[in-house]
Amino acid sequence: MLSNLPTDQISNDCWKILIIDDDNFIHKVIEESLKDYVFEGRPLEILQAYTSQEALRILSQNKDIALILLDVYIGSEAIGLKLAKYIREIVGNSLVRIILMTSSIDNTLRKEAVVNYDINGYEYKKDLMSKKLHTVVTSSLRYYRDILHMYNNKKAMEEIATTSSQLFGKESIEDFFETTLYHLNYVINLYEDNYGFDVSSLAAVKANGDNHFRVVSGFGKYQSAIHSPLEDVLSDGDYGLIKDAGTSNNCIISEDNFVSCYNSSSGVEAVVFLEMDNKGENHVNYDILKVFHRNIAASFEKLCINMEIEETQREILYILGELTEAKSEETGNHVLRVSKYAKILAEKYGLSKRDVMLVTMAAPIHDIGKIAISDSILLKPCSLTPSEWEIVKSHTTIGYNILKNSNRDLLKSAAIIAHQHHERYDGKGYPQGLKGEEIHIFGRIVAVADVFDALGSPRVYKKPWVLNDILAYFKEERGKHFDPKLVDILFENIGEFLEIKEKFSDENIKVIEQVSDNTFDSNTFYGKDAK
Numbered sequence: 001m002l003s004n005l006p007t008d009q010i011s012n013d014c015w016k017i018l019i020i021d022d023d024n025f026i027h028k029v030i031e032e033s034l035k036d037y038v039f040e041g042r043p044l045e046i047l048q049a050y051t052s053q054e055a056l057r058i059l060s061q062n063k064d065i066a067l068i069l070l071d072v073y074i075g076s077e078a079i080g081l082k083l084a085k086y087i088r089e090i091v092g093n094s095l096v097r098i099i100l101m102t103s104s105i106d107n108t109l110r111k112e113a114v115v116n117y118d119i120n121g122y123e124y125k126k127d128l129m130s131k132k133l134h135t136v137v138t139s140s141l142r143y144y145r146d147i148l149h150m151y152n153n154k155k156a157m158e159e160i161a162t163t164s165s166q167l168f169g170k171e172s173i174e175d176f177f178e179t180t181l182y183h184l185n186y187v188i189n190l191y192e193d194n195y196g197f198d199v200s201s202l203a204a205v206k207a208n209g210d211n212h213f214r215v216v217s218g219f220g221k222y223q224s225a226i227h228s229p230l231e232d233v234l235s236d237g238d239y240g241l242i243k244d245a246g247t248s249n250n251c252i253i254s255e256d257n258f259v260s261c262y263n264s265s266s267g268v269e270a271v272v273f274l275e276m277d278n279k280g281e282n283h284v285n286y287d288i289l290k291v292f293h294r295n296i297a298a299s300f301e302k303l304c305i306n307m308e309i310e311e312t313q314r315e316i317l318y319i320l321g322e323l324t325e326a327k328s329e330e331t332g333n334h335v336l337r338v339s340k341y342a343k344i345l346a347e348k349y350g351l352s353k354r355d356v357m358l359v360t361m362a363a364p365i366h367d368i369g370k371i372a373i374s375d376s377i378l379l380k381p382c383s384l385t386p387s388e389w390e391i392v393k394s395h396t397t398i399g400y401n402i403l404k405n406s407n408r409d410l411l412k413s414a415a416i417i418a419h420q421h422h423e424r425y426d427g428k429g430y431p432q433g434l435k436g437e438e439i440h441i442f443g444r445i446v447a448v449a450d451v452f453d454a455l456g457s458p459r460v461y462k463k464p465w466v467l468n469d470i471l472a473y474f475k476e477e478r479g480k481h482f483d484p485k486l487v488d489i490l491f492e493n494i495g496e497f498l499e500i501k502e503k504f505s506d507e508n509i510k511v512i513e514q515v516s517d518n519t520f521d522s523n524t525f526y527g528k529d530a531k
């Protein structure tokens with residue numbers, strides 16, 4: 001069992017040895033024999049206990065004792081055996097080497113100790129003091145060192161396995177590198193929990209067309225460097241290391257730093273820079289770090305490709321949406337704003353991340369069916385005849401029929417939105433007259449987003465409404481045209497909606513002043529726009 005060892009408390013300055021014996025003479029002899037002892041450049045720190053109580057106190061305060069020289073008999077009892085059992089089974093320390101020492105030649109006891117207790121040696125004190133001490137200590141420390149490496153590498157591998165699955169699920173670059181830095185720090189410096197977050201580390205990204213790497217995630221002294229160009233943040237020497245790591249998916253492990261580069265096939269590049277605690281070199285195998293690096297590179301590639309596909313889809317849908325709007329001479333950022341309003345509504349409504357993404361991306365093509373409606377009707381600036389009105393209403397079913405056969409969730413969502421964005425909560429909408437929650441939430445969301453934007457925008461047949469009139473309309477139509485919960489969300493977050501309206505406002509929109517007031521006209525408005 002390799003457990004319960006807080007590796008952050010392991011000393012790298014010396015090897016700790018605990019002598020447990022009630023005989024002061026033994027302490028003195030061992031201390032004297034080992035006073036100049038050094039193993040792998042590190043001296044010993046000798047801790048001494050004369051009773052089992054003292055031993056337990058020292059053990060609880062020093063989790064990184066490498067070797068215990070333990071007297072079998074403390075007083076008249078074989079307490080040493082009980083103590084060995086306690087250390088292994090209760091304290092759970094399987095790393096410390098335990099050498100039992102005894103002055104009596106009792107073969108039965110020796111056999112019992114070796115067979116039944118998890119000890120690493122059984123020595124006669126006389127032999128140990130006279131000739132074997134150095135050999136026993138050296139072989140025990142060597143074993144302790146190796147088992148510690150094994151333990152740390154096992155922990156690192158476990159961490160890498162967990163991290164790899166976590167990284168595969170990340171959807172944003174910032175999230176991805178925050179997780180990467182956290183786990184790299186853990187694996188390299190072997191910190192537990194949040195300890196060690198002061199260790200300085202950063203990740204920086206260069207997107208297509210950028211000239212600079214910009215910091216996207218940072219800890220320690222780089223915590224406030226987010227968005228800064230990398231060359232402004234790192235020293236010349238450290239920046240040089242990144243250049244050395246180079247243009248390919250490579251990593252460099254120097255005495256003080258871990259540096260790695262990640263190049264995705266979509267053209268996005270990233271670098272990770274992490275300062276190593278001096279414990280790092282002693283603990284984790286270089287090959288394990290390379291495995292971790294390769295896993296990060298693979299996850300980064302997947303993330304970048306996903307982002308590229310998503311961005312391309314998003315742009316294509318905007319372009320399609322704009323094409324439809326342009327046909328109605330409704331130029332500008334209408335579809336962009338509808339998409340952004342839909343995102344707020346979906347998030348605040350409590351939809352899942354995936355559903356928020358679907359409704360946000362699909363919303364721009366809500367009116368795609370208008371492609372099949374003739375310009376003479378769509379661009380008619382005055383009231384429509386009943387038959388023209390029926391033709392305009394058919395843009396919902398036309399849109400649905402264009403999209404409905406896809407198996408892709410995104411296009412399925414777009415089909416629902418195209419079909420249902422003119423349904424009304426009270427069942428008086430079209431084309432199916434669905435009511436309340438019979439209307440898919442995507443349809444209900446886009447209805448609010450589309451009408452909110454359409455009312456505030458100029459159209460060939462109307463001027464933009466002022467905000468108070470728009471809000472009064474939504475108040476009036478709460479539970480009639482619109483899902484009341486969504487109207488509440490609109491009111492509660494009106495600031496965010498207005499920010500979007502302002503930020504993505506239309507420029508140079510042609511306003512045809514044929515409708516001289518803001519009076520709501522269901523015939524013209526329902527036919528031409530969102531309601």
Ligand SMILES: [Fe+2]
Binds near residue numbers: 366367421422529530
């Ligand atoms: Fe529509």
Ligand SMILES: [Fe+2]
Binds near residue numbers: 334338366367454
């Ligand atoms: Fe619209």
